[in-house]
Amino acid sequence: MCLGTFYGPVWIGLDELGHDLFKNANPVGQVNAEDWEVIGNAYPDFTLGWSNTMTYGNFDLSFSLRASIGGEVLNTYRLYYENWGTLGLNNVTLSQYESPGFSGNARYSSKYVEDATFVKLDNVTLGYNLKVNHRYISKSRIFFTAQDVFCLTGYQGLDPEVNLGGLTPGIEYLSYYPRTTVLTLGVNVSF
Secondary structure, three states: OOOOEEEEOOEEEEOOOOOEEEOOOOOOOOOOHHHOEEEEEOOOOEEEEEEEEEEEOOEEEEEEEEEEEOOEEEEHHHHHHOOHHHEOOEOOOHHHHHOOOOOOOOOOOHHHEEEOOEEEEEEEEEEEEEOOOOOOOOEEEEEEEEEEEEEEEOOOOOOOOOOOOOOOOOEEOOOOOOOOOEEEEEEEEEO
16 A cells, blocks of 8 residues: 555446445445555646746746646545535535435545646736836835636645645645635835
8 A cells, every 4th residue: 555545435426316336336335445446646647837037128027837737635525515414514515516416425435536636826926117216215116916826627626735745645634724815016115
């Protein structure tokens, strides 16, 4: 067994009653642990990054893009909240309303292990150097910065970029707080 590898039952769909169907299930729908398979790995196949700064006249633009290709995440939000048994006790996810055929209780399986591929624009800054004619100020620059601008992904949870350290990598825990977008307008003045 390798660290970061997800083992579990392979989900193959729903039966006519709306209950989960699993590969190698016995007549009562259970899958013994010896029939579990590799259903994912938390570690990406590739990580990419691109940062650049460009200038034109008094303007400057800098940005930082990152991408992670491959790897899977256990979406615990869907696992715990994507079933009608939580209705009235907890929130039910939007995906439950989009798949009303599911009437069973959520169980750990490949159904909740999702592709974690993403592209993120981490930071972008646009600046302008002001012309200054003052004996105490040598230069001045106004800028606008946006952090955590966007994330392109097919992952249905909050953020596909979860912790890959420790003994349980690749799990989006229910206590996870998503990164927020931060907008900053500022002025740099050199005396």
